[in-house]
Amino acid sequence: MIYPVDNLDDAYNACHPDKPLESGDPRYLDLKDVRNQKSVNTLAKRIIRTSQTEDFCKQLVTGHTGCGKSTELKRLQKHLENSSYFVIFLDVESTLDLHQITYQDVLLNIAQGVIEALAKQAIDLDKGLLNDLNLLLAEKIVSKEYVKEAKASIGIDAQAGIDILGIGKFITKIMGEVRSGSSHREQIRERIKGVQQEFIAKLNDLLIAARSKLKIKGHADLVIIVDGLEKIRESATYNDLFIEHAEQLNEIGAHVLYTIPIALAFNANLGDFFPNDVFFMPMVKYQTAEGKQYLADLINKRMQTALLFTSPALLERLIAMSGGSIRDLLRLIRIASETEENQIKDVDIDRAISHLVKEFDRLVKEEDVALLKEIAIAQRVIKDKEKRYERLLGLRLVNEYENGKAWADLHPALRKISWLQAKLTAPE
Amino acid sequence: MADALGDLFSQHPELKHLRRALQLCKGFGLYFVSCNTVPLRHELVAALKANLATPIVELPLNPENDIFIDAQMMALLADASADAIVFIYDLEKLYHLKDRHVIQELNWRREFYGRGNHPVVFWLPDFLLTEIFNEAPDFADWRSGLYEFVLSQPEQLSLMHSTWESAGENFVGQLSLSEKQRWIVNLENLLAELAGQEASKTKGDLLGRLGMLYDSLGKYDQALTSYRQSLQIQQDIGDKQGEGTTLNNISHIHNVKGDYGTALRYLEQSLKIQQDIGDKQGEGTTLNNISQIYRAKGDYGTALRYLEQSLQICQDIGDKQGEGATFNNISQIYDAQGDYGTALRYLEQSLQIQQDISDKQGEGVTLGNISSIYHAQGDYSTALRYLEQSLQIRQNIGDKQGEGTTLNNISSIYHAQGDYSTALRYLERSLQIEQDIGDKQGEGTTLNNISQIYRAKGDYGIAWCYLEKSLQIQQNIGDVAGECATLFNIGHIHWQNGEQQQALSTWLKVYRIAKHIGLAEGLQNLDELAKYLGHEGLAWWETLNPADFSQ
Numbered sequence: 007m008i009y010p011v012d013n014l015d016d017a018y019n020a021c022h023p024d025k026p027l028e029s030g031d032p033r034y035l036d037l038k039d040v041r042n043q044k045s046v047n048t049l050a051k052r053i054i055r056t057s058q059t060e061d062f063c064k065q066l067v068t069g070h071t072g073c074g075k076s077t078e079l080k081r082l083q084k085h086l087e088n089s090s091y092f093v094i095f096l097d098v099e100s101t102l103d104l105h106q107i108t109y110q111d112v113l114l115n116i117a118q119g120v121i122e123a124l125a126k127q128a129i130d131l132d133k134g135l136l137n138d139l140n141l142l143l144a145e146k147i148v149s150k151e152y153v154k155e156a157k158a159s160i161g162i163d164a165q166a167g168i169d170i171l172g173i174g175k176f177i178t179k180i181m182g183e184v185r186s187g188s189s190h191r192e193q194i195r196e197r198i199k200g201v202q203q204e205f206i207a208k209l210n211d212l213l214i215a216a217r218s219k220l221k222i223k224g225h226a227d228l229v230i231i232v233d234g235l236e237k238i239r240e241s242a243t244y245n246d247l248f249i250e251h252a253e254q255l256n257e258i259g260a261h262v263l264y265t266i267p268i269a270l271a272f273n274a275n276l277g278d279f280f281p282n283d284v285f286f287m288p289m290v291k292y293q294t295a296e297g298k299q300y301l302a303d304l305i306n307k308r309m310q311t312a313l314l315f316t317s318p319a320l321l322e323r324l325i326a327m328s329g330g331s332i333r334d335l336l337r338l339i340r341i342a343s344e345t346e347e348n349q350i351k352d353v354d355i356d357r358a359i360s361h362l363v364k365e366f367d368r369l370v371k372e373e374d375v376a377l378l379k380e381i382a383i384a385q386r387v388i389k390d391k392e393k394r395y396e397r398l399l400g401l402r403l404v405n406e407y408e409n410g411k412a413w414a415d416l417h418p419a420l421r422k423i424s425w426l427q428a429k430l431t432a433p434e
Numbered sequence: 435m436a437d438a439l440g441d442l443f444s445q446h447p448e449l450k451h452l453r454r455a456l457q458l459c460k461g462f463g464l465y466f467v468s469c470n471t472v473p474l475r476h477e478l479v480a481a482l483k484a485n486l487a488t489p490i491v492e493l494p495l496n497p498e499n500d501i502f503i504d505a506q507m508m509a510l511l512a513d514a515s516a517d518a519i520v521f522i523y524d525l526e527k528l529y530h531l532k533d534r535h536v537i538q539e540l541n542w543r544r545e546f547y548g549r550g551n552h553p554v555v556f557w558l559p560d561f562l563l564t565e566i567f568n569e570a571p572d573f574a575d576w577r578s579g580l581y582e583f584v585l586s587q588p589e590q591l592s593l594m595h596s597t598w599e600s601a602g603e604n605f606v607g608q609l610s611l612s613e614k615q616r617w618i619v620n621l622e623n624l625l626a627e628l629a630g631q632e633a634s635k636t637k638g639d640l641l642g643r644l645g646m647l648y649d650s651l652g653k654y655d656q657a658l659t660s661y662r663q664s665l666q667i668q669q670d671i672g673d674k675q676g677e678g679t680t681l682n683n684i685s686h687i688h689n690v691k692g693d694y695g696t697a698l699r700y701l702e703q704s705l706k707i708q709q710d711i712g713d714k715q716g717e718g719t720t721l722n723n724i725s726q727i728y729r730a731k732g733d734y735g736t737a738l739r740y741l742e743q744s745l746q747i748c749q750d751i752g753d754k755q756g757e758g759a760t761f762n763n764i765s766q767i768y769d770a771q772g773d774y775g776t777a778l779r780y781l782e783q784s785l786q787i788q789q790d791i792s793d794k795q796g797e798g799v800t801l802g803n804i805s806s807i808y809h810a811q812g813d814y815s816t817a818l819r820y821l822e823q824s825l826q827i828r829q830n831i832g833d834k835q836g837e838g839t840t841l842n843n844i845s846s847i848y849h850a851q852g853d854y855s856t857a858l859r860y861l862e863r864s865l866q867i868e869q870d871i872g873d874k875q876g877e878g879t880t881l882n883n884i885s886q887i888y889r890a891k892g893d894y895g896i897a898w899c900y901l902e903k904s905l906q907i908q909q910n911i912g913d914v915a916g917e918c919a920t921l922f923n924i925g926h927i928h929w930q931n932g933e934q935q936q937a938l939s940t941w942l943k944v945y946r947i948a949k950h951i952g953l954a955e956g957l958q959n960l961d962e963l964a965k966y967l968g969h970e971g972l973a974w975w976e977t978l979n980p981a982d983f984s985q
Contacts, residue, residue: 015458018459019458019459023575023576023577024462024463024464024576024578071575072575097545099544099545103542104541104542105538105541105542237541333575337578337579341455341578341579343458344451344452344454344455344458344579345451345454346450357451368563368567368568369567400571401568401571425630
């Protein structure tokens with residue numbers, strides 16, 4: 007497809023609310039100017055600077071769903087690779103059970119990701135190191151019967167020494183158990199907990215070896231990006247992972263970047279465990295002229311708006327309703343394009359907006375109203391005792407922007423929900 | 435045909451947009467369709483099939499298929515053409531079985547839906563969509579669009595109302611499991627739509643019906659929640675008559691759970707209200723229900739007094755149906771005391787009335803009770819004749835729950851005569867019905883009865899398995915009287931296996947439960963058992979110390 011496209015059929019397929027852009031996609035637009043000069047370049051710089059010291063950079067990243075986070079992380083990966091870093095991108099959403107994830111799962115996933123990435127590069131590791139790791143797994147983490155069964159099923163001779171491919175398959179198999187919630191899951195987690203220090207030490211041995219091999223191959227260092235953790239829903243689960251077990255996550259001997267749920271970023275204690283500021287990817291400030299222009303440009307990169315909208319004011323209406331969420335904007339355009347005509351008209355915009363409003367109406371509960379009202383007045387996130395704000399942020403009923411200082415507002419679609427608007431404007 | 439389709443497109447303007455979206459979408463795209471009624475869905479799908487060039491692959495979800503939804507989808511797509519569109523139906527069936535987990539699974543497996551590279555359309559009842567938006571927000575956030583197709587609210591309400599009313603009093607007893615589930619979905623949808631509106635009699639009634647459906651499925655906690663919401667509304671708007679009915683319904687749940695004291699308190703509240711407003715018919719029903727509590731506790735004198743009051747009221751207001759039911763209940767008090775002659779006389783009066791007024795439902799019950807008198811006296815062929823009549827009636831009026839009970843009773847006649855294989859055949863039919871209609875309480879009883887056939891045949895291992903299944907169901911739903919019966923039988927298996935300590939320990943447990951809730955039937959069995967074991971009677975259990983049996 008040649009962007010920007012010149013017809014609605016292609017426009018529909020140029021706007022996907024469901025997949026991030028790959029790095030280098032012609033539809034990409036750097037939004038740092040409307041994100042308070044924040045871009046992943048800032049992050050890349052921070053990592054590169056730390057890698058020149060003895061320290062490891064542990065960086066948390068957050069942002070609203072649909073703000074372009076995954077797209078930006080893919081760009082970060084490219085940027086680091088261009089600076090000759092070796093980057094391992096782990097999407098835990100497809101490898102772990104986010105519903106019940108624990109730090110043991112994350113450690114296993116990192117071990118597996120590193121081994122797999124090295125094997126792909128045909129980088130072999132010291133036999134002794136692999137054997138140590140194999141012994142730890144086979145003797146202390148899974149049961150004997152399981153080892154036999156598992157190794158037979160993936161075609162490894164249990165008696166012979168193990169190579170990097172073999173151990174990769176073995177860990178993948180163990181992770182499969184963890185993900186699928188099999189009866190082995192709790193046992194595996196318990197045992198990792200029992201030999202936690204030893205497990206982390208072996209993982210770090212692995213990382214030391216991997217980094218030195220990578221440096222020989224001309225890489226500056228190793229960076230691991232763990233994406234998907236921001237989708238953990240239950241606060242008990244993410245607090246357990248990032249607060250209770252911050253120590254274990256911090257002990258990993260590599261530069262690691264974790265995505266976190268936006269509600270966790272509001273936890274005042276987080277700074278005690280992760281000294282780097284959380285990198286917050288704010289929503290685009292769609293309220294300012296500049297923000298509007300950027301969002302329009304973002305769409306202009308995808309479709310010839312002058313040709314496909316009957317008037318420029320129509321796109322402005324969609325932008326005003328997007329709340330600065332790129333995903334909402336793309337979805338609005340998709341819905342508006344569901345017409346038999348060649349151009350998007352006023353009625354299509356009306357319909358798209360009314361769809362979005364009705365969808366948001368499904369999310370607002372009677373008991374949210376009081377807090378929404380407070381936030382609308384204060385223009386910042388208010389942390390209530392019941393932690394309702396976590397839900398409001400997670401569902402994007404409240405959006406967080408940046409304007410020199412933190413600044414929050416209700417999603418504009420909420421203003422169009424008549425019963426809610428009546429309550430919000432009612433005098434006390 | 436073309437005209438009908440044209441109509442549908444003009445009646446539902448969103449259909450045109452949905453079709454357009456599906457024409458446009460290349461590769462993966464996630465679509466939600468909100469559609470509460472299955473017939474409407476059929477029409478919409480037919481219209482889309484006729485108006486889309488691309489093939490549609492349909493995946494109706496089935497609770498028995500325990501594979502991930504996305505995996506089922508991929509298997510279907512293996513032979514489909516590259517541009518096929520997937521329609522997924524019936525997620526609500528899984529939701530009712532497994533609750534929230536089904537929804538959360540969508541969230542963490544959303545990646546897999548995208549891998550198919552086909553457009554995926556979920557057809558859902560509206561309330562479930564709201565659930566997905568709240569519980570699986572990342573999944574919902576991938577949507578390309580959501581299309582709502584609705585019957586108007588008054589249309590839906592009047593449709594439901596007339597269906598419910600036309601089926602009569604025992605409406606719930608006539609429904610299959612899937613029909614019950616569909617009713618639950620419909621009621622929940624309507625209630626969600628009414629959520630923003632003021633409390634009304636309609637809302638209270640709908641909640642009451644929802645409670646009855648859950649009640650019939652053994653989902654007592656959900657039933658109680660609905661009843662309580664219904665009660666709140668009825669109290670707020672002053673719907674006294676509705677309040678009386680709901681209090682009765684709530685008491686039934688406490689009754690099943692063996693909490694006779696609480697059950698009685700609700701009934702007394704109900705009685706008070708009905709007396710205040712002069713709801714004579716309701717008062718009669720409540721008096722009957724109160725008598726059932728005293729009967730369960732073995733206080734036959736008090737039970738009889740309430741029944742006599744009820745009878746008086748029914749006769750005063752000329753409520754023939756109530757009179758028949760009351761005679762029936764009176765007979766059961768004499769039956770419990772072994773006075774079969776008096777019991778039979780009352781049953782014959784009851785039968786006469788029910789036949790006069792064509793109360794089929796009541797007649798089915800009475801015939802069953804008459805049979806049990808002959809059964810108790812050892813006249814198996816007469817007992818069987820009455821049961822066959824009862825079965826015929828219940829099948830004719832579609833009283834499935836009653837049919838299950840009757841099949842159980844027929845089996846017990848064959849059991850008593852030593853014809854185990856025929857007995858087993860009837861029990862299996864009964865079990866099938868109970869599973870079909872989701873009657874958990876009945877299922878527990880039937881499993882218990884099946885175990886007794888195997889026990890009689892000396893096959894203790896299999897008997898044990900059935901008892902365990904039965905116990906698990908009864909403990910899950912909180913059917914305390916059923917649990918006592920099952921534990922009692924478990925004790926017997928221990929005894930027959932020579933495990934005396936375990937047997938006594940199990941029976942002692944039964945004793946403590948039965949004594950705690952005042953379950954007369956259980957205590958009577960224990961009394962006989964103690965004598966059989968060579969002790970003086972019920973009091974002997976009191977002398978045992980549970981600590982002696984700790985395993």
